[in-house]
Amino acid sequence: MTLHEGQKDALVAVPSIPRDDEGPVFREPWEAQAFALTVQLHERGAFTWSQWAEALGGEIANAGPNDPAENYYVHWMAALEKLTAEHDIVPREEFLARKDAWDRAARATPHGEPIELGRETNSHD
Amino acid sequence: MAETDHHHDHGEGSELPDIALRVKSLESLLIEKGYVDPEALDLLIETYEHKVGPRNGAAVVARAWTDPGFKKHLMEDAGAAIASLGFVGRQGEHMVALENTPETHNMVVCTLCSCYPWPVLGLPPVWYKSAPYRSRAVGDPRGVLEEFGTQIPEGSAVRVWDSTAEIRYLVIPMRPEGTDGWSAEQLAELVTRNSMIGTGVALTPEQLEASQQA
Numbered sequence: 001m002t003l004h005e006g007q008k009d010a011l012v013a014v015p016s017i018p019r020d021d022e023g024p025v026f027r028e029p030w031e032a033q034a035f036a037l038t039v040q041l042h043e044r045g046a047f048t049w050s051q052w053a054e055a056l057g058g059e060i061a062n063a064g065p066n067d068p069a070e071n072y073y074v075h076w077m078a079a080l081e082k083l084t085a086e087h088d089i090v091p092r093e094e095f096l097a098r099k100d101a102w103d104r105a106a107r108a109t110p111h112g113e114p115i116e117l118g119r120e121t122n123s124h125d
Numbered sequence: 126m127a128e129t130d131h132h133h134d135h136g137e138g139s140e141l142p143d144i145a146l147r148v149k150s151l152e153s154l155l156i157e158k159g160y161v162d163p164e165a166l167d168l169l170i171e172t173y174e175h176k177v178g179p180r181n182g183a184a185v186v187a188r189a190w191t192d193p194g195f196k197k198h199l200m201e202d203a204g205a206a207i208a209s210l211g212f213v214g215r216q217g218e219h220m221v222a223l224e225n226t227p228e229t230h231n232m233v234v235c236t237l238c239s240c241y242p243w244p245v246l247g248l249p250p251v252w253y254k255s256a257p258y259r260s261r262a263v264g265d266p267r268g269v270l271e272e273f274g275t276q277i278p279e280g281s282a283v284r285v286w287d288s289t290a291e292i293r294y295l296v297i298p299m300r301p302e303g304t305d306g307w308s309a310e311q312l313a314e315l316v317t318r319n320s321m322i323g324t325g326v327a328l329t330p331e332q333l334e335a336s337q338q339a
């Protein structure tokens with residue numbers, strides 16, 4: 001598979017991204033989801049890669065030199081939350097309310113059934 | 126007749142890990158606001174399905190085929206046996222190995238994207254997370270298997286296992302004929318991801334050769 005431009009940019013801008021010869025590698029699906037969200041937001045002009053690299057770099061720097069490598073995408077996600085809030089794409093309060101809603105939905109959903117938000121908030125089927 | 130056991134020992138709701146909730150929340154908001162396209166997102170993720178790779182699981186299966194001591198350990202305590210090969214999950218989930226035999230074919234379903242043994246199977250395929258797959262797999266497992274091009278002999282039972290947030294299953298497919306004397310490394314090439322979910326069986330040596338020439 002050939003990386004498209006956004007992904008190439010991602011790799012150039014953040015050289016420490018876990019990767020092999022063909023591209024990024026992920027430990028768990030949410031890592032790939034966080035990566036894919038970021039690539040798409042950038043492609044749609046929500047932020048530039050230098051803004052992204054700065055946000056991610058800040059999170060990683062704050063974690064200090066002894067932070068384990070497997071936390072990479074935890075920092076990635078923290079940076080993405082901050083950047084989307086700063087750019088007024090997803091305000092922090094809205095994000096926290098949604099997270100709470102998903103948490104309650106997950107706890108209320110019998111196992112084996114898809115977790116879905118209540119009809120009143122679920123507008124993307 | 127085929128027997129379908131659908132295990133339902135879990136009435137409780139699910140607790141998703143905090144980080145998974147955060148990703149899901151941001152993702153759903155960004156989709157609703159039109160910043161990301163869910164299909165493009167799936168496509169991007171699908172591209173990387175093989176990157177976490179089912180290779181770890183294939184190594185586990187091949188080892189079980191060639192090392193009776195490991196196989197015994199795997200069937201008794203899959204988590205510990207898999208960890209002994211260095212494949213460790215982050216959430217401490219309980220792994221159970223299901224051995225396919227001429228009498229019984231095992232197949233695993235779940236719609237929660239948290240219910241998949243990442244450390245051994247990598248990212249789940251998009252169809253695995255779809256509601257139609259799960260409901261049809263439970264109601265008509267042979268029909269689903271046929272769509273995957275998998276024929277299970279009439280005399281064999283098909284058992285469907287619903288994985289939970291606490292228990293993840295790894296299907297150990299039957300070792301193909303004509304592989305006597307193969308090394309574990311060679312055998313691992315025959316073990317596909319679908320054979321470890323139970324929607325397929327392991328490749329035959331001929332199928333492997335054909336796929337390598339393609």
